Amino acid sequence: MPRRWQWDFEDEDRAARRSPTPPAPPPAPPPATRDSEDARAWQVRRRRLAAAVGIALVIAVTVAVLSAAASHRRGPAGAARGHAGERGLSARAATAPALEADTPDDPQAVASVLGYTPFVQQGGDRGRDIALTFDDGPGPYTPALLDVLERFHVHATFFAIGIMERYFSASTVRELRDGDVVGNHTETHPELALLGARAQYEELYEQIARIELLGGPRPDLFRPPYGSYDATTMRELRRLHLLMVLWSVDTGDYLRPGVGVIVERVLAGAHPGAIILMHDGGGDRSQTIAALPEIITKLRARGFHLVTVPQLLAADPPPAGQPLPPNLSGD
Numbered sequence: 001m002p003r004r005w006q007w008d009f010e011d012e013d014r015a016a017r018r019s020p021t022p023p024a025p026p027p028a029p030p031p032a033t034r035d036s037e038d039a040r041a042w043q044v045r046r047r048r049l050a051a052a053v054g055i056a057l058v059i060a061v062t063v064a065v066l067s068a069a070a071s072h073r074r075g076p077a078g079a080a081r082g083h084a085g086e087r088g089l090s091a092r093a094a095t096a097p098a099l100e101a102d103t104p105d106d107p108q109a110v111a112s113v114l115g116y117t118p119f120v121q122q123g124g125d126r127g128r129d130i131a132l133t134f135d136d137g138p139g140p141y142t143p144a145l146l147d148v149l150e151r152f153h154v155h156a157t158f159f160a161i162g163i164m165e166r167y168f169s170a171s172t173v174r175e176l177r178d179g180d181v182v183g184n185h186t187e188t189h190p191e192l193a194l195l196g197a198r199a200q201y202e203e204l205y206e207q208i209a210r211i212e213l214l215g216g217p218r219p220d221l222f223r224p225p226y227g228s229y230d231a232t233t234m235r236e237l238r239r240l241h242l243l244m245v246l247w248s249v250d251t252g253d254y255l256r257p258g259v260g261v262i263v264e265r266v267l268a269g270a271h272p273g274a275i276i277l278m279h280d281g282g283g284d285r286s287q288t289i290a291a292l293p294e295i296i297t298k299l300r301a302r303g304f305h306l307v308t309v310p311q312l313l314a315a316d317p318p319p320a321g322q323p324l325p326p327n328l329s330g331d
């Protein structure tokens with residue numbers, strides 16, 4: 001399957017640093033087996049995750065020590081001011097805007113659906129809800145896409161790639177602050193069906209760790225890159241309590257077919273319970289951003305409510321007994 005996901009922002013940076021006369025490459029190592037590749041990937045990822053956890057522990061201990069010292073110096077008057085500050089925070093929370101009080105992420109709804117199916121492709125057909133979902137971010141185009149969602153007061157579901165948080169984590173933090181839902185799209189966007197069990201587990205677990213280190217809730221939704229999964233994937237998803245979210249409408253926006261085509265595909269496939277696949281990363285997403293206002297406006301004109309995937313599952317879950325489809329084309 002051709003690789004459609006792009007690292008444009010990194011390619012440009014590497015090209016700028018490239019030497020005019022690069023040194024000759026070292027001799028190629030002998031071909032590695034799948035087991036040895038998985039073992040090396042496990043070692044590298046384990047060291048990377050251990051470093052991240054170590055940094056988090058150092059920060060937590062430092063904050064605790066400084067907080068204790070400040071409390072000791074503050075005395076009774078300072079403590080009174082602290083309690084007043086807590087009351088002030090409670091008062092502000094009580095008068096927060098409706099957007100902040102909303103709960104687009106409903107873990108109970110996801111857990112309930114996981115109780116009878118390991119995946120969803122759409123919701124039920126009794127309501128008027130549609131879920132907009134975006135893959136492959138965060139990336140350079142994510143802030144502009146969030147501008148549109150915020151302007152129209154729409155919550156969406158983002159399936160984020162863990163490694164992209166190295167560069168664009170501010171957008172994921174913004175999504176969480178807006179009340180959007182952040183799901184799992186693996187750590188490096190591989191075709192999972194080509195990997196062994198250990199490598200698949202690490203791809204899933206490392207992305208979870210990155211989102212939690214950003215202060216987000218543990219992802220409970222997963223979307224497979226390239227629609228690629230196998231029986232091993234389903235076992236690892238069950239192990240990590242992840243619900244696989246496929247889609248009922250593929251806009252094909254990653255191919256940049258034109259703003260009008262993207263809008264037309266959404267409207268043609270729109271139906272109660274639809275899950276619409278779009279992208280905020282992986283390449284030039286200017287067409288997706290330009291199409292989004294018209295998509296939102298016209299779906300609302302047809303009486304649809306735009307919700308997150310957990311909201312869709314809470315209001316109108318899919319029926320039980322749906323057959324698991326084979327690997328899907330798409331990104």
